[in-house]
Amino acid sequence: MRNPETISRDLRVLRRLQRDGLHTVILCDNAGQAERLEELLGEDGPLAASLAIGVLGGGFIVPNVVRVLTDHEIFRRDRRLRRTRRYSTGASLESLGALKPGDYVVHLEHGIGIYRGIEKIFVRESTIESAVIEYEGGDRLNVPLYRIDQIERYRSANDVSEDAPAPRLHKLGGNKWKAQREKTRMAILEMTQELLQLYARRKVTTRPSHGADGAWQRQLESSFLFEDTPDQRKATEDVKRDLEGERPMDRLLVGDVGYGKTEIAIRAAFKAVQGGRQVAVLVPTTILAEQHARSFGDRLADFPVVVEVMSRFQTAKEQAVIVEKLKKKQVDIIIGTHRLLSPDVEFAELGLIVVDEEHRFGVKHKERLKQLKLSTDVLTLTATPIPRTLHQSLAGLRDLTLMQTAPRDRSPVLTFVEPFDDALIEEAISRELDRGGQVFFVHNRIETIEAIADHLRRVVPRARVAVGHGQMKERELEKIMRQFVEGEVDILVSTLIVESGLDVPNANTMFVNRADHLGLAQLYQLRGRVGRSHRRAYCYLLVPDRVDEDAERRLAVLEHHTELGAGYRVALKDLELRGAGNLLGPEQSGFVHSVGFDLYLRLLDETVRQLSDDGGQKSWIPADVTLDFPSYLPDDYIASQEAKLDVYRRLTALRDPAAIESLKGEVRDRFGALPAPADALFGSALLRVIGASLGVEGVLVRASEARVTFRADAVPRLKGLSAAFHGVQFQVDVRRAQPLALKLTRLGGAEMLEGLIRALKALVP
Structure with missing residues (x-):
C-alpha cells in the first residue's frame, strides 16, 4: 500500500492523461478495492473515470474509443497474486469412518463390545436387520439398525499410539458400565456448568464497541495480496461483528496451517488499535514471535501503528524499555511469548489478546489468561482440527469459526x-x-x-x-x-x-x-x-x-x-483426539478413555443442550413401531455394508418428516426405485418421528389392522383423531381411555402404513 502523497501524485498523472478526452475505465480486482478507489477519486473533485470489477495483466487503449487501466497501474504496484485453482480443496474437517467387523464399539446401555457385522433377524412377525455386538464371555447383543443411534465407534486418546492396548470389554447386563457412564456424565456436567458460568459472566460484561469500519480498515483489507477464501471472508465478518458488539469477544478460529488465520488476526488487531486500544499477541515460541512480528510489521507498514516484539532475543534492558512504553501507551501491538503474562507487564489500555495455540501454554499462564478473558476481547488461533460434533457441542459455550478452504495458490x-x-x-x-x-x-x-x-x-x-x-x-x-x-x-x-x-x-x-x-x-x-x-x-x-x-x-x-485437505482425512483420528484434548483439558481425558471419544461427545452435547435449555423442553421420545412385514435395506438393493450403515445412521438421526422424505429421495436417486422392505423402513421412520410429536408410545401394524397407544402424559383430542382416520377410510375403536389406546381397521383407501402416516401427519400442529 502506498502512502497518501504518492497516491495523490498518481491521481494527478491520471488527470493529465485524461486531457485527450478519451473515456477511462479502471478495473479493480474486487469490490473492496473499487470502494477504496472511489473514495480517493472523489477527494479532489470528480474524475471522469468508470470503475468496474475485473482482472487484467495490464491496461490498453482503443484509439478514439476507450482507455482501460488496472488499479495496479495507477498505484504502480505489482499485480495482486491471483491464480487459477488447479486442485480441488479436498476433504473438509468432517469425516465419518466406516464401521467394519472387528471394530470396538460402545453401546449407550451396555458398554464396550466388538462389532461383528450385520444379520437379519425375525422380530414380532417382521424381518429387520441388526448390528451384532459381542461382549465379555462371548455374549452377543442384536441391535436393530433403526436403533443404530445407540452405538458409537469406540475411540480414545490411546488409539493415537500404534501399539495401544485394546480396551476391556464389558459384561452384558453388568453394573460396571452404568456406574462408569454416570460418573462421566457428572464430570461433564461439572465442567460444562463451569464453562457456562464463565460464558454467562462474559455475556453480562460490557465494554465500549470498537466501532464500524473506517477508510483505513477497508484500505488494509483491500491491500491483501491474495484473494480471500470464502472461509476467510466469513471469519473476518465473525470477528468484526464481535468487536463491534458490546460484550467481550471470545472466539476460537480453527484452520489448517497456511489457511489465513494470521491475516484475520492482523485485521482484528488493526480494528482494535483504531479504537484507541492496545493489542497483545501471545505465541508459544520465540521463533513464532519473530515470525508474527514480521507479518504484522509488513502488513501495517503504511499505517501509523507501533508494533514491538518481546522475546528472549532481547536483553533485560531492552525488555524494560518496551514494558515502560506499554504503560505509557507508546506501543500499539506487542507480540511475545508467555513473558507478556508476567506481573511486571502492564498495559495502558489493553483491548484485544490474540492467542496462538493456547494448549501449548502452561497451567499458570492459562489461569492468568482466564482472568484477562473476563473483560478483554480474546481471539484464539489453532491449527489442530476439531471434530464437527465437538464444534457443535462447544458452540453453546464459546464462539467457534472453522476455516476449511485452502487458499487459491496452495498445491498438494x-x-x-x-x-x-x-x-x-x-x-x-x-x-x-x-x-x-x-x-x-x-x-x-x-x-x-x-x-x-x-x-x-x-x-x-x-x-x-x-x-x-x-x-x-x-x-x-x-x-x-x-x-x-x-x-x-x-x-x-x-x-x-x-x-x-x-x-x-x-x-x-x-x-x-x-x-x-x-x-x-x-x-x-x-x-x-x-x-x-x-x-x-x-x-x-x-x-x-x-x-x-x-x-x-x-x-x-x-x-x-x-490432495489438499487430505491430511485431515488421513490423520483425523489422531488429530481430532489431540484437538479434543486441547479444548477439553487433561482432567477430562480419563473419562474420554473410559466411555470412548464419540460417546463422550454425545454426552457432552446432551448436557450442554439440557443446561442451555433451562429445563424448558421435554426430552424427545420416538414412537415404537412394529410391522408384520419386512422393514430393512436388502443386500441386492444396497450391496455395500458401509453405504447401508451410513443410510441407517443418518435415518435414525433425523427428527423432521421433510428431512426423512429428502433422504428417501436421495436413496432413490443413488440406488434406484425402493423395494417394498426399504419403502417400509422409511415409512416406519416417518411414523416414529410423527408419533413422537403427538405423544404416541407405540404403533403395531398387522395386515389390515393397527394398534396405536399414547403415552400417559399425552393429551390427544379424540374428535380430531377420529376425523383424521376416517379421512383415510380407517374405522376407529377405543380400546382404552387412559392412557388412550386405539384399534384401527382398514375399510378401503390407502394401504395401512401409508394411511397411518397421512392421518397422523394431518394432526401435527
Missing part, C-alpha cells in the same frame, strides 16, 4: 516413499537450491544427527547445512532456527522439533529419514512444514528396503492421499 505436496539414496538426495536438494529455496532434513536420532549433516555436506558441497535438536542450548537452537527462517541456511537437519510452529514458505522440499518409525499424525504434521507458498513442494519419506506391514500401510496412505 508431492509425496514419495524412497530408499536412502545419495543420487536422489543430491538431485532433489540441487533442484530446490537452483530455484532459490531451502530444505528440511528430518533425522530423529540425536546420536547420529551430526554424522547425517556431515554426509549431506559431502553430497551437496555448495549447500549451507545447520543442525537443530532439543538437547542444544536454547539460545543456540533459536539462533539456528532464526538463520534458517531468514534464509542464511540452505538445509536444516533436525529432529521432530520442526513438527509444528516453524513457518518457512521458502522451504519446499523435505526429507524424513526412517519415516517408518513415525506415526501417521507425526508424518502429516511434518509434511505440513512444506507447501506453504505457490511453489510445488516435495516430501521424500526415506525408508530401508524392508519395513513392517503396519509401517508400509501408514506410508502408503500418506503417499496416495496428497
Whole structure:
C-alpha cells in the first residue's frame, strides 16, 4: 500500500492523461478495492473515470474509443497474486469412518463390545436387520439398525499410539458400565456448568464497541495480496461483528496451517488499535514471535501503528524499555511469548489478546489468561482440527469459526516413499537450491544427527547445512532456527522439533529419514512444514528396503492421499483426539478413555443442550413401531455394508418428516426405485418421528389392522383423531381411555402404513 502523497501524485498523472478526452475505465480486482478507489477519486473533485470489477495483466487503449487501466497501474504496484485453482480443496474437517467387523464399539446401555457385522433377524412377525455386538464371555447383543443411534465407534486418546492396548470389554447386563457412564456424565456436567458460568459472566460484561469500519480498515483489507477464501471472508465478518458488539469477544478460529488465520488476526488487531486500544499477541515460541512480528510489521507498514516484539532475543534492558512504553501507551501491538503474562507487564489500555495455540501454554499462564478473558476481547488461533460434533457441542459455550478452504495458490505436496539414496538426495536438494529455496532434513536420532549433516555436506558441497535438536542450548537452537527462517541456511537437519510452529514458505522440499518409525499424525504434521507458498513442494519419506506391514500401510496412505485437505482425512483420528484434548483439558481425558471419544461427545452435547435449555423442553421420545412385514435395506438393493450403515445412521438421526422424505429421495436417486422392505423402513421412520410429536408410545401394524397407544402424559383430542382416520377410510375403536389406546381397521383407501402416516401427519400442529 502506498502512502497518501504518492497516491495523490498518481491521481494527478491520471488527470493529465485524461486531457485527450478519451473515456477511462479502471478495473479493480474486487469490490473492496473499487470502494477504496472511489473514495480517493472523489477527494479532489470528480474524475471522469468508470470503475468496474475485473482482472487484467495490464491496461490498453482503443484509439478514439476507450482507455482501460488496472488499479495496479495507477498505484504502480505489482499485480495482486491471483491464480487459477488447479486442485480441488479436498476433504473438509468432517469425516465419518466406516464401521467394519472387528471394530470396538460402545453401546449407550451396555458398554464396550466388538462389532461383528450385520444379520437379519425375525422380530414380532417382521424381518429387520441388526448390528451384532459381542461382549465379555462371548455374549452377543442384536441391535436393530433403526436403533443404530445407540452405538458409537469406540475411540480414545490411546488409539493415537500404534501399539495401544485394546480396551476391556464389558459384561452384558453388568453394573460396571452404568456406574462408569454416570460418573462421566457428572464430570461433564461439572465442567460444562463451569464453562457456562464463565460464558454467562462474559455475556453480562460490557465494554465500549470498537466501532464500524473506517477508510483505513477497508484500505488494509483491500491491500491483501491474495484473494480471500470464502472461509476467510466469513471469519473476518465473525470477528468484526464481535468487536463491534458490546460484550467481550471470545472466539476460537480453527484452520489448517497456511489457511489465513494470521491475516484475520492482523485485521482484528488493526480494528482494535483504531479504537484507541492496545493489542497483545501471545505465541508459544520465540521463533513464532519473530515470525508474527514480521507479518504484522509488513502488513501495517503504511499505517501509523507501533508494533514491538518481546522475546528472549532481547536483553533485560531492552525488555524494560518496551514494558515502560506499554504503560505509557507508546506501543500499539506487542507480540511475545508467555513473558507478556508476567506481573511486571502492564498495559495502558489493553483491548484485544490474540492467542496462538493456547494448549501449548502452561497451567499458570492459562489461569492468568482466564482472568484477562473476563473483560478483554480474546481471539484464539489453532491449527489442530476439531471434530464437527465437538464444534457443535462447544458452540453453546464459546464462539467457534472453522476455516476449511485452502487458499487459491496452495498445491498438494508431492509425496514419495524412497530408499536412502545419495543420487536422489543430491538431485532433489540441487533442484530446490537452483530455484532459490531451502530444505528440511528430518533425522530423529540425536546420536547420529551430526554424522547425517556431515554426509549431506559431502553430497551437496555448495549447500549451507545447520543442525537443530532439543538437547542444544536454547539460545543456540533459536539462533539456528532464526538463520534458517531468514534464509542464511540452505538445509536444516533436525529432529521432530520442526513438527509444528516453524513457518518457512521458502522451504519446499523435505526429507524424513526412517519415516517408518513415525506415526501417521507425526508424518502429516511434518509434511505440513512444506507447501506453504505457490511453489510445488516435495516430501521424500526415506525408508530401508524392508519395513513392517503396519509401517508400509501408514506410508502408503500418506503417499496416495496428497490432495489438499487430505491430511485431515488421513490423520483425523489422531488429530481430532489431540484437538479434543486441547479444548477439553487433561482432567477430562480419563473419562474420554473410559466411555470412548464419540460417546463422550454425545454426552457432552446432551448436557450442554439440557443446561442451555433451562429445563424448558421435554426430552424427545420416538414412537415404537412394529410391522408384520419386512422393514430393512436388502443386500441386492444396497450391496455395500458401509453405504447401508451410513443410510441407517443418518435415518435414525433425523427428527423432521421433510428431512426423512429428502433422504428417501436421495436413496432413490443413488440406488434406484425402493423395494417394498426399504419403502417400509422409511415409512416406519416417518411414523416414529410423527408419533413422537403427538405423544404416541407405540404403533403395531398387522395386515389390515393397527394398534396405536399414547403415552400417559399425552393429551390427544379424540374428535380430531377420529376425523383424521376416517379421512383415510380407517374405522376407529377405543380400546382404552387412559392412557388412550386405539384399534384401527382398514375399510378401503390407502394401504395401512401409508394411511397411518397421512392421518397422523394431518394432526401435527
